[in-house]
Amino acid sequence: MKGEYQMPDTIVRTRFAPSPTGYMHIGNLRTALYGYLLAKKYNGKFILRIEDTDQDRYVEGAVDVIYKTLALAGIKYDEGPDIGGDYGPYVQSERKEIYMKYALELIEKGVAYYCFCDKKRLESLKVSHEGSEAVLKYDRYCLNLSKKEIEKNLAEKKPFVIRQKMPDTGTTSFTDTVYGTITVNNSELDDQILIKSDGMPTYNFANVIDDHLMGITHVVRGNEYLSSTPKYNLLYEAFGWEIPTYVHLPLILRPTGQKLSKRAGDPSFEDLISMGYLPEAVVNYVALLGWSPGTNQEIFSMDELIEAFSIEGINKAPAVFDMAKLTWMNGEYVRKLPLEKFHEFALKYYKDAGLSENIDLVKVSSLLQPRTEVFNAIPEIIDFLVKLPDYDISLYTHKKMKTNEVNSLENLKAVLPVLEKLEDWNNDTIYGTLTKLAEQLGVKSGQILWPVRVALSGKAATPGGASELAEILGKDETLKRIRIGIEKLNKEV
C-alpha cells in the first residue's frame, strides 16, 4: 500500500536476475534500474545474478550483453559473476547441486514429491482438458507413490522431476509494497515443478533458494510474477525462511496496448542507443515510466534518481512507452552536451551522410546541436551539404518573406556579383553584405536571404540561415549553387 513503506533497518540487498537471452528489454532495464535505485537509496547492495537454468535457451555471448548494457546504462552492481562477492557463484547453472539439496529437504518435509510422469502423459492430461474451461493442473498421479515404487524407479534411473505439493485447502496471502495484500485460494495452485528432469531447478524454485541464500531483502521484479508469488511464499514458509519485501512493477506497454516485445519490433535498449539515443536520456525516461518523484522535475541524473526514488512513487497501472517523449528528452540531453562531445558523437553520422572533409565539420556541429533530438536524424538534415537536391522552384515562394519566383530571380541575380566580389568569406561578412544589399535595393532582408538559402540548400528547412550555409559551403560552391538557382528560375519564369 502506498505510504506504508518504512525504511528497513537491515542492509538492503536487491538483485537483478536476467536470463541471458542476448537482448535487454526496456522493461528489464527498468527492473534493473529500480532495483539499483532502491538499493542505493538505502546505501545497500545491488546484485547481478544470471538465471540460466534453461539449457535449451543458451545464447552465445548473452551474458556479455548484460554486462555491457548495465555498464552503458550506468547501473553498477556490487556483486556478480564477473566481479565476485561473498554469496557466489552468481550463475545459477553453477549452483545446480544446491537446489537439489533443498528439494530433497522439501521431500523429507512432505511438501514436495518425486514425479515420474513423462511428457506424453502430461500432454494427454492437457488434451483431455481442452475445450472444457477447467484449470490445467497436474493430477497428482505420482503424489501417493509408495516408498518402494519410488526407490525402484530411482534405481532404474527413470527420469523424474520434483514437484511442490500445494495445500489442498485454505488461502495464501502476501503483501506487496506496490499492490497491497493479495490473497489466493490454495486450491488454485498447481503442483509446480521445482527440479526438472535434467536436474536443473525451475525459475520458480531457484529464485526462492537464491534470494534467500544471497540475503536479498527486496525482490524487485515485473508484475507478471504477481500470480506465482504465493507459491514462493509457501516455499519460504516450508523452509522457515524470512519472506523478502516484494516490489512488483507495472508492465511497460507498446502504444497499441500490449506488452513490449522484440517480435513486435519494439526497440531494445541497445537498439535505442544505435538509433542515436543517449544512454542517460533513455535511463532517465525509463525511470519515469511507472514511477513519479512526486515533484515536477523530469530531468534527473543517476544520483538525483537515487536521491528521489521511493517505492511510494511506483504506479500500479501499466505505462505506455512513448517514443515522442523519449525523443524530446533525448533532445534535452543532446542540447546540454558540450560542443566537443556533440561533435564527437555526430562525426559518425557525418561520415554516413558522406560529408566531405573540406567542410568545417565543427561549424556544422554548432549549427546542428541546438536542432538535434536524435543523432540518426542527422544525415537527412544535412544531405544537401553533400549534394544539392533537385528541388522545385515553388520553394522560392514564401508568403511571410514576401518572395516569389520572379523577385527571387531578380534578387539572386543581384546577389551574385556582390558575393563574387566578397573576399573575406565568413558568416558575419556574408550576412552584412546581403543585408546591406537588401537595404540598397529597398527590399526586406528576407527577400534576399530566403532565395539565397533556398538556392544553397534546395530545402524548405535547414540548420542555419543563408549566410551560415554560405560560410560552410565556401565561396565557390555558394556561387555555383546561386547560378544553378538563377538558371532554374530563368527556365520557368
Place this chain on the structure above:
RNA sequence: GGCCCAUUGGUCAAGUGGUUAAGACAUCGCCCUUUCACGGCGGUAACAGGGGUUCGAAUCCCCUAUGGGUCACCA
C-alpha cells in the same frame, strides 16, 4: 475460461474526502527569428459507466465494462 491486477486529457503523470483537477510530451495559435529548431506566452483536451457511504467523493465500498497479467520440465 478460472484466478490476480489495473482504469485521471492522445501519452507519461500529480492527487490519499472539501483543489478553478497540477506539470510534462504531443497538438494548435501567437511572439522571437536569417528558414527550421531552440526559447517565451497562450489555447484545445481527463477522473470508464452505474449504484451506494458521506454534509461533501477522482479519492472509500459494490456491480458492470474495458485493458492487462498468469495458468510450461520459460524465466
